[in-house]
Amino acid sequence: MSRNGTRLTTPSEEYYLYNVLEVQKSTGFDDLGGVKTSMAVCLLAVFTMVYFALWKGPQSSGKIVWVTATAPYVILTILLIRGLLLPGARNGLYYYVTPDFEKLKDPAVWSAAATQIFFSLGPGFGVLLALSSYNDFNNNCYRDAVTTSTINCATSFFSGCVVFSTLGYMSLLTNRPINEVVGEHDASLIFIVYPQALATMDYSCFWSLIFFIMLITLGIDSTFAGIEALITGFCDESRFLTKNRKWFVLVICIVYYFLSFPAISYGGQFVIPFLDEYGVSLSVLFIVTCEMIAVCWFYGIDQFSKDIRAMLGFYPGIYWRVCWMCSPVFISIIFIMTVWNSSFKPIQMASYTFPWWSVALGWVLRMLSVLPIPIFAIIYVLSGTGSLTDRLKWAITPQQRRHSATSLAADPTQIIDSSLLDPVHTLTPV
Template sequence: MFILLAILIRALTLPGSLDGMLFFINPDFSKLLNGQIWVEAAFVAFNTLGPGWGGLMMIGCHNKFNYNCLKASLISSMAVLLIGLFNGLVVFASAGVMAHEAEVPVDSVVTSGGFSIGFVSYPKALSFFPLPQAWCVLFYLVLILPGIDSLTVMMEPFLLVLEEMFPKFLKNKRIALLAVTTIATFIIGIMFVTQAGGYIFILGIWYIGTWNIVLICLLEAIVFGWVYGCNRLDKDIQMMLGRPIPAAVRICLAFIIPIFLSTLLTISLATYRTPTFGEYDYPGYAAAVGWCITLSTLTPGIGYAVYTLATQKGTIIKRFKTSLRPTNDWMPAKADCIESWKKDNYHNSRMSWRQMFLYNLKGRSRNSASSTFTMEEQDSLKMYT
């Protein structure tokens, strides 16, 4: 933040910076009618906030049982939004300075996303500073440190999955596993510093964090909202926080998110185009490689689903229904809550699709007797939040 603030202050002392900032806060609203703009904005939001990658779930599993995750998610999301807006002001202030020197419109300076921002706009802005080499070192150090931090969050779920899949071989061998994984990712990353690195980077960004992540989040919303059910999720949250899910969150989970993500996937696939990098259009085989990358992230989940169905007994319909139910190990992590949870467990909370729809839409009535917690129990739970 201090580096960004220093860049902004320096940019404001140069001609053209205000033009760039005005260009940022006065967008062309007619472009909002373009569906592709919404698709790309949604993909950027997914990559920025990080849902569907597994890292947020991994961090959440280390929280206390009664940790107020809703408040934390709102605070972190607002922080990301505000930092993004501030970052946009800095970028376009720098772009305005460059546009003034080149005597060209501001929109012709920054023509692509984060790649050009990190390696074109900011280095150019730092060239106006005294001792620009030192500022560039500090700036890229600022880029590297959050990059390592975010990579740690993304890598930890992968390591945990390996440890749970092969407990006999990997038990108490985290250092060796981390060393092998680090070396492997380092070797893979060498291709990004070659002359074709920029093209490979754009190809990966185009396919890795787009359709697959949106599809994963869509399935998560359907599973929690309709398979497991907001009624059971309500009771679980009430056990943890002493109150049910807010109505806005429940409606978003059950209706708005599935509809929005389904529409997003439909529009993005209907308007699909091969990636571009500047004036370079990627050939057909590059697009095929990209789709293989997309499918590679979905294959393990699909394969495990097929394996689960194959190992169940009965007809295919019975296997499917059984596979959608939690196992006997599914219960609260806090031992004091297990008995209370068993009073109204998964099997005693089944609803028809009509009942589920009405519950997801209206929620539990205040006078409902289906709650398994007395007022005294709820008051005691609120002490932890």
């Protein structure tokens, strides 16, 4: 809001922008203004905790996750109860559950929804694959998949109720529509609007304390999973790294720490939107599209169902098989719409336009994550024999691998069920 050309700000916005971030020390994406010392110290503390949570693998991280994964639910429940008792909470909840079907015509909404579910649930990032690889072969992955997906969606809805009950209160307090309560900054809801609402409540220090404890546990928990996926992938390919996991995890945490410096610089408010635009949505959609096509069409639903039967003792139902068959189509459509609507113009914020070279840098960042797939596919096809058609057919055809008792004895680290001594189809990378 503005008066006589001057924009009015709240105390929480003033404190967050000019005291916490100190955005006045940066002029733009091409002048980040150096790293903020206090944030560097806080980030060091975070990665120290991350290191000691991951250095022994699931033995250490599993214990920490019991706290970081459950504490947010306790705090969300407390905040929801408090939010429902606030005046205006009913209006916020009504706005939250009232659908706007016109939004379905916007491809950006579908892309954002797909990206959000991938980010929150984990497919495409390697997190689920990495963590599930520590399970026993006969672990009930069907139950785990349904439970995880249900909890994820229920958590999103639950947290939405917490947020919009408070937004309804802020709407009544500021006499503004709910859709105008959140400001122009991406972090406005978490670090400006919500703290401002908490500051107006009785015992505001208590509510603020538990709210930011929740944010810290959520952030650390997400960091655990993301780094563990990377560590597991490398350790699975190298016995040397597995034996020296503590040192490898230390190196990874140090690299992550220093690579995070641009985000904690005085111009971090420009880095975060840039990474959000070019580092996530399109890349993860492409990766997931390739995964779905490889598993559901190249590998085949029948072979995939046989693998599940070898693990669980029963075939998946017809509902799941139809969903798996159709999912590559829907994911591909969303990916194509996202590419079609991708802007090749610099990112525009409320009062700032990114430099023209940021577009080229952004697409380089995107290509770094997606190019390994087509490059490996080309190399794999070229490694075959015969005509190009024969090579393509060979590349997308599952190859059989026989696990013999001799090979198991030679490599006792293979944890394979006895039923796999028969020929089993394994997925050929493409």
